[in-house]
Amino acid sequence: MKIVIAPDSFKESLSAAAVASAIESGFRQIFPNASYYLLPLADGGEGTVEVLLEGLQGQAMYNWVQGPQGKPVHAMWALLDDGQTALIEIAAASGLDLIPKQERMATTASSFGTGELIQSALDHGVKRILLGLGGSATTDGGAGILQALGASLKDAQGQEIEPGGLALNQLASIDVSNLNQRCKDVEFIIACDVANPLCGEEGAAFVFGPQKGATPEQVSALDMGLENFANLAHQVLGCHHGSTKGFGAAGGAALGLALAFTVELKSGIDMVLDSLDADALLQDADLVITGEGQMDNQTLQGKTPYGIAKRAQNLGIPVIGIAGSLGTEVDDLYSKIDCVFGTVRSPQQLDQVLSEAHSNLQRTARNVAATLLMGSTLNLQ
Template sequence: MTAAEVCAAMEAGFRAAFPAARFVRVPMADGGEGTLRSLVDARAGRIERVTVTGPLGRPVEAELGLLPDGVAVVEMASASGLGLVPPFERDPRVTTTRGTGELVLAALERGVRSLILAIGGSATNDAGAGFAQALGFKLLDAEGRELPSGGAALARLHRIDASGADPRLAGLAINVACDVDNPLCGPAGASAVYGPQKGASPGVVAELDAALAHFAIVVRRDLGRDVAGVPGSGAAGGLGAGLLAFTDAELRRGVQIVIDEARLVDAVAGADLVVTGEGRVDGQTRRGKTPFGVAQIARAAGVPVIAVAGCLGDGADTLADVFGAVIPIVDRLAPLDEVLAAGPVNVERTCREVGRLLRLGGFGR
């Protein structure tokens, strides 16, 4: 379910208990997949489809979000995401972020001066090399030839030529929605932590980690920017580092960007109840996930908050200081595909029953 679909199901359930209430829907996300759709839904924007280079070099149809105030939204997963690569073709030595750079070019061509870039769900480990090449940077080997796509090629990076970079980048404000704080290299870096899920064997992880370390050295020498140790530089296969190297981007917590852009603080002011949720509420929810960000805003406004979850995981019982209650929606044991298909019904039913309990307690009278 998209965030907007969850909001609609929640409202339908609670409206059965409180038919005269006023409901305000604010679709939310935290910088991962779904961020573009949430922002477009929350701000009444629009989506345009753009053909770009996919992570394996084949054309893909990606989405570009355009908000009413001239802000563009780019979701990396739409152009360079792991979901675009079949499991048997996953190889972060060769996958590229070029398509994400091409989406930024498309935004520039539409005259935007501010960009939100959500970088979750990548299939890549190239430190934004393809992104930079799409925007006019030249990444050259010792013989002056342009590097091919992929993270492994960065081991041969000799020089970065920024003379052909798109001049419009200089005036583009880029807010990067990033929900991890990994450095570029090392045991907590991009290759070691996220490389295996992208198809990297232990040997390939070591190869890519060394290539990224070399990339950081060349960036510091040629661009004067030290990116390796910055928290979040290892996000999206090192795209976090690439954005810091090639643009004036700012890495921010994804949920905070969405909170700001969706005007959540204004929506919560004066509310009697806030309801939020995610697929699984567990101990990780506290680490910058959407429901935690929403709960912080609600609590600051003195509004009680309930979380509705697809299921509960380890550590969910430690969140009593975050939510007034956490309610799972699944009503019976069933195969995963059945549970997913029943999501709208389960959300609506759960919120209806929560609403009835609240009425029993005198809420809303």
């Protein structure tokens, strides 16, 4: 029996690799002779670099860059495919988790540090860049990225605008003539798991600005700045991205990137699955086990369990989901995942749930396996 174990991490408790290992340990208690294939996954956000580094035996790289509020941060990225591909997470240099909650300033947070990581990747001669957009602190439309790569964004007085999305309201001109020359030669794939447009009530500022520290008044000002940026970018690109699906991710970072590269937006989990050649691993599998910290109907919005389950379903492979906890609404999950299980034994404090995550997961996996074995021996007809 071939079993593919392909989970995401359980946030704040277990890495994706640790989750896969715990599930295998539980299943081996019941099915010791099965063939187990562990495929730790991520959906393009935080943890993606770690997953692909392990899966593809890449090289971890580190740079001191400018954080979202200007303070230096030591950010990790990865070289894959013998140095041909760079993998970068916007969260590493421009992430919301880099800023204490009480210090978050959505109006001035900049993506400049992510641009510095991209610059470093270009200096290493990569031919392809994969960028995960999850977890950003910024709403600057990728203006900081663009400036870090050599572009000039000036106000009506000819001065370079200040960092952050609010300053986009003063933007009067975009000059990309001094961009890094290698930008035009690099394949650039953006991992994007939201369909929000850049501007408007469903856009980057209105939907994601509040969680980054923006007040209602600041949300409106940030949206106006992004609209201004999109209008000026239209003159350079020949198309207007104010309503383009996916351009609202990571504070509109795709707009700045589109001014520097020919970009392709792709589902984050599909990017990871393709990079790991998951379809080949799934061939001839008898069972797929996936999971994440919490599973509910939101899982179907491009998260890891949905991504791997969809591919397994296309091959006729049954899928079991094991989560740290199950949300209140899970009925829609059954359209892609045959059955789902939560691991928490009883009502507990969060710190206890997190500390017992491995043992809870291992025990649940063992019980799922035992149920499968029992079902194979019963004749209930």
